[in-house]
Amino acid sequence: MKALVAIKRVVDPYVKIRVKTDGSGVETDNVKKAINPFDEIAIEEAIRLKEKNIVSEVILVAIGDDKTVESIRAGLALGADRAIHIQFENTLSPLTTAKILKNITEKEKPQLILLGKQAIDNDNNQVGQMLAGLLDYPQATFASKIEIADNQATVTREIDGGLETLKLSLPAVITSDLRLNTPRYATLPNIMKAKSKPLETIDFDSLGIANQNTLEVIKVLEPKKRQAGKRVENVMELIDLLKNEAKVIA
Amino acid sequence: MTALVIIEHQDAQINPLTSNILNAASQVSSKVTALVIGYQLEKILEQVKILPNISQIIVADSQVYQHQLAENVSKLIAKHAKDYDYIFCASSSFGKDILPRVAALLDVEQVSDITEIIDQSTFIRPIYAGNAYTEVKVEAKPVIITVRASAFDKLTGEQNNVDVISDDTIFEASKTMFINKEQTKSERPELTNARVVIAGGRGLQNSENFQLLEKVADKLNAAIGASRAAVDAGFVPNDYQVGQTGKIVAPDLYIAVGISGAIQHLAGMKDSKVIVAINKDPEAPIFQVADYGLVGDLFEILPALEKALN
Numbered sequence: 237m238k239a240l241v242a243i244k245r246v247v248d249p250y251v252k253i254r255v256k257t258d259g260s261g262v263e264t265d266n267v268k269k270a271i272n273p274f275d276e277i278a279i280e281e282a283i284r285l286k287e288k289n290i291v292s293e294v295i296l297v298a299i300g301d302d303k304t305v306e307s308i309r310a311g312l313a314l315g316a317d318r319a320i321h322i323q324f325e326n327t328l329s330p331l332t333t334a335k336i337l338k339n340i341t342e343k344e345k346p347q348l349i350l351l352g353k354q355a356i357d358n359d360n361n362q363v364g365q366m367l368a369g370l371l372d373y374p375q376a377t378f379a380s381k382i383e384i385a386d387n388q389a390t391v392t393r394e395i396d397g398g399l400e401t402l403k404l405s406l407p408a409v410i411t412s413d414l415r416l417n418t419p420r421y422a423t424l425p426n427i428m429k430a431k432s433k434p435l436e437t438i439d440f441d442s443l444g445i446a447n448q449n450t451l452e453v454i455k456v457l458e459p460k461k462r463q464a465g466k467r468v469e470n471v472m473e474l475i476d477l478l479k480n481e482a483k484v485i486a
Numbered sequence: 487m488t489a490l491v492i493i494e495h496q497d498a499q500i501n502p503l504t505s506n507i508l509n510a511a512s513q514v515s516s517k518v519t520a521l522v523i524g525y526q527l528e529k530i531l532e533q534v535k536i537l538p539n540i541s542q543i544i545v546a547d548s549q550v551y552q553h554q555l556a557e558n559v560s561k562l563i564a565k566h567a568k569d570y571d572y573i574f575c576a577s578s579s580f581g582k583d584i585l586p587r588v589a590a591l592l593d594v595e596q597v598s599d600i601t602e603i604i605d606q607s608t609f610i611r612p613i614y615a616g617n618a619y620t621e622v623k624v625e626a627k628p629v630i631i632t633v634r635a636s637a638f639d640k641l642t643g644e645q646n647n648v649d650v651i652s653d654d655t656i657f658e659a660s661k662t663m664f665i666n667k668e669q670t671k672s673e674r675p676e677l678t679n680a681r682v683v684i685a686g687g688r689g690l691q692n693s694e695n696f697q698l699l700e701k702v703a704d705k706l707n708a709a710i711g712a713s714r715a716a717v718d719a720g721f722v723p724n725d726y727q728v729g730q731t732g733k734i735v736a737p738d739l740y741i742a743v744g745i746s747g748a749i750q751h752l753a754g755m756k757d758s759k760v761i762v763a764i765n766k767d768p769e770a771p772i773f774q775v776a777d778y779g780l781v782g783d784l785f786e787i788l789p790a791l792e793k794a795l796n
Contacts, residue, residue, distance in 0.1 A: 247614075252749070255618050262618055330586070331595050356730075358613050360598045362586035365556065369590035374557050374661035377583045380724070390665065395579040396733075397496075397676065397725060401665040402555070408661070414731045415724055450626035451595045454608065457619040462756055465777035471790040474762065474780055482760045482777065484682070484739040485706065485795075 237347035237406070239282040239291045241316065242337055243275040243298045245307040246357045259455035262357075271307050274352025276314075277412040280419040281382060282350050283315040290384045291348065293317045297340050299333060301325050305435070312430035313422035319433070320344075324440040329449040334366035339443050341371060346407065348389065353378050353411040364411035374404040378413040487606065489515035490566060490628075491540075492575040492584070493522045497669075498529040502679045503576055503635035505537060505642075510633045511574045512539050512641055513603045519544060521566060523559055525552035531650065538643035546653045553664035554580065558657035560587035565655065567592055567628050577632035578678075589630040596630040597622060601637035615730035615753040636678065636736035636757065670725050677726070680709030682739045685728055685755070686721070687713035689744020689765065689784055693721045698788040699743060705795035711735065711755075713745045729754035744784050747772030764788075 247253060248268040256263055271279070285291040296311045296319040298304050308319045322336055341349060354361035368375035376391035380399070383390045389404045394413045404410075422430075440447070468474045478485045489511040494501040511518050519542040520534050527547045534543055546562055567573050567588060575581035577599040589596040601619070602610035608623050609631070677683065684706065686699050696710070703710050711733070712726040728735055730753040740758035745751060747763070747770055755761070756775050763776035764787050773779040780787060 253614050253617050262614060329595055331590060331593070334590060356615065359615065360586075360596070361582050362589070362596055362598060365583065365586035366590035368556070369560060369587035374659075375583075375587070376662075377556075378579060393579075394724060395667075396678070398667060398669040400667045403663040403665055405661040449595065450624060451597065452623045452625065454621040454623055456613070457610075457621065459612075459616055459619060459756075462761075462775045464774050465761075465779065467773075467779045467781065469780075471780070471787060471794050474778055475791075475794050477778055478739070478760070478762070482739075484760050 237291055238293045238295060238344060239285060239348040239350060240295050240297060240341060240344055240346035241275070241278050241282050242349070242351045242363070243279065243296055243307065243311055244272045244355045245269050245298065245300050245304050246272045246355055249273050249356055255456050255458050259457065261453070261456050269303070269307065271310055272352050272355045274354060274356070274412055274414070276419045277414070277416050278350035278352050279311050279314050279316060280417045281412060282348070284417065285348070285384060286315070295320065295344060295346065297322065297337065299324055299328060299336060299440070308435060309430050310422065312433045313427040314420060315426065317433065319435045321435060321437045322440050322443070323437055328447065329451060330360050330362040331366055332445060332447055332449065333363050334370055335445045336440070336443060337363070337367045338370045339445065341367070347387070348384070348406060349373070349409045351409070351411050353413055364409050368409035371409070373407055373409050375409045376402050376404055377411045379410050380413050380415045382410060382416070487515045487571045488569070489518045489572040489574060490570040491518055491520050492563060492573070492581070493520050493530070493534055494576055494578060494580045495522070495524060495530045500530055500533045501576060501578065502676070505640040506635040506638040507574055507576050507633050508537060508539055509638045509641035510600070510603060510631070511572065514572055514606050517541050519570070521563065522546070523551045523562060524554060525549050535648050536645050538641050538645055540648055541646050543648055543650045544653055545650060546655065548654070548656060550656055550658055555659040555662045555664065556584050556587050557662045558659040560584050560591060561657040562653070562655060563588045564591040566653070567630070570628050572629045572631060574631050574633055576635050581632045585630055585632050592628065592630070594626045594628065594630060595624070596632065597624060598632050599634045600631055601634050615750070616756070617749065617753065634734060636734060670723055674703060675707065675709045677709045677711055677728070677733050678735055680737055682706045682708035682741075683711050683728070683735055683737045683758070684708045684741040684743065685711035685713065685745060686716055686743050687745030688715040688719060690716060690721060696722060698785070701792045702788055702795065705792060713748070713751045742772050742776070743788065745772055746770045747775065
């Protein structure tokens, strides 16, 4: 079976972001970029399923400008077989993204569609669920364990207060949580090999999907800063302040 | 303007943060309908009826909705959503799972995890794990919203005389089978809903030492949290994690013990009303956000704290 993994190129998670002074957005020019960490986990899971001979081919799909190819090659270097690049200069909304992925799913017919649970830039946590809804596929979000057998996926999900296990009939959409696996590092031979792996480029406009976005970003703001408070000398002083100054304990 | 609030519940209890969601809904709508989906909902209905500012309850009580699976629950919500201007749900694991799917079925975008309502169509939400905020304007109806419950106070006020309407529509979840749910058992308040949270980091060194935190937590009726470092080291289960990829909390009092204060962790707790940091490293970034900082050895401080709270 084929596995399709959707990946997004984002600001590297270890970079401290800066809000533009005019409030128009977050500075992303000349900032280090990386594959969204949750998407990297999704790639790793697909590759492991391939190594277990459950998945036959791992296909990456990414949307973005020409520089996105760099992230796609990085994903191929981890062990994916080929990739599809949907070329588009700007950011697309989660719903439009889901519509593109639906289009690719209908062409490629993967049994398994893996995505990160959210991208760490806009933190929307929507695309996987929207894709499953558009396709009328079953979904399992926030996966921490995936087992595939008999054309079914048994998925353990991280939910508030514990874990839930669902069994999905394939094809299905699964989104990865942090503890699904620890992604490998690409080896030099695999980085070299990735350069010659098939990469298909599709112009977004050729898909016939409207670029609609009913959400308009008015401005981007700095978070409210917290001031450092006072240092206390000992436990008795701390408790006294919590009782009598902050009044948060009785 | 009309709003539909999806009531989250589990084990015959509504989510204790439901009235925070109602507060958000009431800021844009004077007429709020509650949608309750599940199986054997008598006890849930009793709790929903006494919530403030609800004018109507729609109940879908069927075994097919017992495990509240996204596949079919989203269809039921979408069916009703067309009749409202706004759909609200908590940005809990339940709301995050189900509501984007509803939005897709209705061909509209979703506004995720709002922390503030500016006006009828303008909302504030965090991006980059709370390292920036974005103000967004929504141009389509219905407006689909998940709410960061801790950013809103509980709604208080009068309960109304509520109409209860039953919806017997059955949507099957034919491609999703529920296997089981393992809840982490705890006598303590739930992390995202506790008034006091005491959290431990790598400084605790091992899982046994979390008992030192528990003893203090007992005195304060606190929930216990942890940094990602402590979770990754296996000291505590993953659902203890406070931070960007874990729980977002905003209690009255947050006590960070042996937590250095990585951006990742701060994103999950910096909206707490009062923050206390206990750390042996005086340069630890956690002190930058703490109202009260105590530099010292946590293995001496925690027992002293427990004793002093007697």
